Amino acid sequence: MERDGSSLHDAAHADALHTAGAAALLGTLFHLSVAIRDEEFERIMLPFIGLACAVFSGTVCAFAAFGQLGIVQALLKTVLVATGFNTGLFLSIGAYRLFFHRLRKFPGPFAAKLTKFHAVYRAAKTLQLHREREALHEQYGDVVRVGPREVSILRKSALPLIYGPMTDCRKSSWYGQAGHDTSRASLHMERDRKSHRMRRRAWDRAFSTKALLSYEARIATLADTLVKQIQKTNGQPVNSTEWAMFYSFDVMGALAFQDDFGQMKSGVENSSIKGIHDTMSLIGVLGNAPWSLVLAGCLPESTSGFANFFKVCAAQLKEKEKTFKPDEMPQDILSWLLKATNERDATAPPTRKALEDDVRFMIVAGSETSATSVAYELYFLAKHPEIQEKLRAELLKAVPGGVSNWTYDKVKEISYLDDFINETLRLKPPVPLGIQRETSEKGLRIDDDIYIPPRTTVMIPLQAIQKDPRYWPQAEEFIPERWGERKAEMGTDGAPFFAFGLGPHLCAGKHMAYMSMRIALSKLVMEFDVKFAPGEDGIAFYTQESETFSTLVPPLQLKFTPLK
Numbered sequence: 086m087e088r089d090g091s092s093l094h095d096a097a098h099a100d101a102l103h104t105a106g107a108a109a110l111l112g113t114l115f116h117l118s119v120a121i122r123d124e125e126f127e128r129i130m131l132p133f134i135g136l137a138c139a140v141f142s143g144t145v146c147a148f149a150a151f152g153q154l155g156i157v158q159a160l161l162k163t164v165l166v167a168t169g170f171n172t173g174l175f176l177s178i179g180a181y182r183l184f185f186h187r188l189r190k191f192p193g194p195f196a197a198k199l200t201k202f203h204a205v206y207r208a209a210k211t212l213q214l215h216r217e218r219e220a221l222h223e224q225y226g227d228v229v230r231v232g233p234r235e236v237s238i239l240r241k242s243a244l245p246l247i248y249g250p251m252t253d254c255r256k257s258s259w260y261g262q263a264g265h266d267t268s269r270a271s272l273h274m275e276r277d278r279k280s281h282r283m284r285r286r287a288w289d290r291a292f293s294t295k296a297l298l299s300y301e302a303r304i305a306t307l308a309d310t311l312v313k314q315i316q317k318t319n320g321q322p323v324n325s326t327e328w329a330m331f332y333s334f335d336v337m338g339a340l341a342f343q344d345d346f347g348q349m350k351s352g353v354e355n356s357s358i359k360g361i362h363d364t365m366s367l368i369g370v371l372g373n374a375p376w377s378l379v380l381a382g383c384l385p386e387s388t389s390g391f392a393n394f395f396k397v398c399a400a401q402l403k404e405k406e407k408t409f410k411p412d413e414m415p416q417d418i419l420s421w422l423l424k425a426t427n428e429r430d431a432t433a434p435p436t437r438k439a440l441e442d443d444v445r446f447m448i449v450a451g452s453e454t455s456a457t458s459v460a461y462e463l464y465f466l467a468k469h470p471e472i473q474e475k476l477r478a479e480l481l482k483a484v485p486g487g488v489s490n491w492t493y494d495k496v497k498e499i500s501y502l503d504d505f506i507n508e509t510l511r512l513k514p515p516v517p518l519g520i521q522r523e524t525s526e527k528g529l530r531i532d533d534d535i536y537i538p539p540r541t542t543v544m545i546p547l548q549a550i551q552k553d554p555r556y557w558p559q560a561e562e563f564i565p566e567r568w569g570e571r572k573a574e575m576g577t578d579g580a581p582f583f584a585f586g587l588g589p590h591l592c593a594g595k596h597m598a599y600m601s602m603r604i605a606l607s608k609l610v611m612e613f614d615v616k617f618a619p620g621e622d623g624i625a626f627y628t629q630e631s632e633t634f635s636t637l638v639p640p641l642q643l644k645f646t647p648l649k
C-alpha cells in the first residue's frame with residue numbers, strides 16, 4: 086500500500102512531459118495487447134465507456150489522496166494522463182490500420198483506411214454515399230477499402246459468394262446497431278443464422294400465395310382512392326413523390342394490421358410517419374459507424390422523432406392481440422406472427438421485444454422501399470412517353486374494355502408491366518448503397534485475383550453494379566425490353582440484379598411489393614396520361630435523392646390528364 090502510495094506520489098509530481106510520455110506508452114501497449122483483438126466495438130462500447138469513466142474518476146481520486154494534490158491539480162493531471170494515453174492509443178491504431186492491417190493492400194481513400202468517421206462525414210455532407218462509392222470504384226478499381234475493416238466489391242462473381250443461398254458470410258456489425266441481443270430485435274437484425282431461419286418461416290407464411298390473395302382487394306381499394314384523389318386535381322400539378330409515399334405507407338398499414346395511416350384520404354402526411362422521415366437521415370448517416378448509432382440511441386432526443394411511431398405500433402399490437410382469433414386464417418401480416426406466438430411455434434418472434442420490433446420493421450421496410458419505387462416508376466412514365474404508350478397498349482390488350490374491367494388476375498400476367506418495374510428497380514434500387522455482410526473465418530476467394538481476409542465487412546454497391554456497363558449494355562438507359570423481348574441480345578439473364586437482396590435474407594415481402602406496384606401502376610396508366618408539369622424537368626428528382634439505407638426522393642411535379 087505504501088509502495089503504491091509512493092509511486093502515485095512520484096507520478097503525481099512528475100513533470101508534464103514524462104507523465105504524457107508514460108501515458109502514451111501505456112495507450113500504445115493497451116492497443117497492442119487488448120484493443121487490437123478486433124472485437125466488435127459496438128458490442129463492448131457501453132461497458133467500455135463506463136470503465137473509462139470509472140478509471141478517469143479513480144485516477145483523479147488517487148492523485149488527490151496519494152499524490153497529495155488539490156482536486157483541481159489532480160483533475161488537470163488526470164486530463165494530461167488521459168490525453169497522453171489516447172494519443173498513444175490512436176497513433177498506434179492509425180499506424181496499425183495503415184501498415185499492418187490485413188486489409189492494408191487494398192486501395193482506397195487514406196482517411197477511410199483510418200476511420201469510419203470518413204464514411205460518416207461523407208454521408209453527412211452529401212447523403213449520397215451510393216454515388217460516391219460509384220466514383221471510388223472508378224478511381225480505385227473493383228475492390229476498394231471503404232473503412233478500416235470494410236471493403237466494397239464491384240464484381241458480379243462476388244454476388245452469390247456474399248449473398249447467395251450457400252454463402253458462409255453472415256450479417257455484419259451494422260445489424261447490431263439496435264443492440265446485440267438479437268432475441269430482442271426484428272427479423273432483419275437477427276444475426277444468428279439458425280434463429281433467423283426459424284423466424285423467417287413465420288414471415289414467409291404471411292406472404293404465401295394464399296395470404297397474398299387475401300391482401301389483394303385491400304391494395305386495389307387504396308389504389309382506387311389514389312386514382313380518385315388524383316382525379317380531383319383536375320390536371321393541376323401534383324407532387325407525385327408525396328402520393329407515392331401516402332399510397333405505400335397506407336398499403337403497409339392496411340396489410341400489416343388492417344388499419345391504414347389515413348394519408349390517402351386526408352392527403353396529409355401522418356405525424357408518426359413524418360417522425361420517421363425526420364429521423365431517417367440521422368440514422369442513415371450514423372449507421373456508417375454503427376457504434377455511434379448505439380450511442381445516439383442512449384440520447385432520447387436523437388431518436389425522439391420515432392417516439393410517436395413507436396406508440397402507434399405498440400397500440401396496434403395491443404389492439405390486434407385483443408381481437409386476434411386463433412381459429413381463423415390471419416388476414417394481416419402481424420396476425421400471422423401472432424398466430425405463431427399464440428401456438429408457441431418455434432418460428433415465432435422469440436420475445437415480446439422482438440415482436441414489437443418486427444411490427445415497426447414491417448412498416449418501415451415495406452413502405453419506404455415501395456414508395457421510392459412507385460415514385461421512380463411515375464418519373465419514368467413521364468420521362469418516356471413512348472414507353473408509357475406501349476405499356477398502356479399492353480394493359481388495354483390484357484384488359485379489353487378498359488379500367489372498368491380491371492382485375493389483378495388480368496394485369497399480373499402482363500410481362501411488360503414487370504419489365505417496366507424491373508428496369509426501374511435496376512436503375513433506381515431503393516437500397517442503393519448495398520447490404521453489408523462479414524466474411525467467415527476462412528475469408529473469401531473471388532475469382533483468381535481477389536482474396537478477402539476473414540472477418541472483413543464486405544458489400545456490393547447495389548446501384549453501381551446494376552448500372553455497370555460490363556454487365557448491362559446501354560447501362561444508363563431505361564430499356565424495359567431488356568427484361569423481355571431483348572433479353573437474350575442484352576444478356577440480362579447473367580447480369581447482376583438484386584434489388585430485393587438474395588439468398589437467405591432475400592426480401593420477405595418481394596411478391597407483395599410487386600403486387601402493390603403492379604396494382605398502382607396499371608390503374609394509373611389506364612386512367613391518366615402522365616407528363617412532367619410545366620417547369621418540371623425531373624433532373625433534381627433524378628439526381629438529388631438521399632441515401633439513408635433506403636432512399637428518400639425529392640418532390641416531383643407531374644400532370645395527370647384523364648384519358649377519354
Ligand code: HEM
Pocket residue numbers: 272273285288447448450451452454455458514515516520521583584585586587589590591592593594595597598
Ligand atoms: C420495392 C420494394 C422493396 C424492396 C426493393 C425491398 C428490398 C429489400 C432488401 C434489399 C432486403 C435485404 C435487406 C438486408 O439484407 O439487410 C429486404 C429485406 C426484407 N424486406 Fe424488403 N423490399 C421491398 C419491399 C418490402 C415489403 C413490401 C415488405 C413487407 C413487409 C418487405 C419486407 C422485408 C423483410 C421482412 C426483409 C428481411 C428479410 C430477412 O432478413 O430475412 N420488403 N428487402
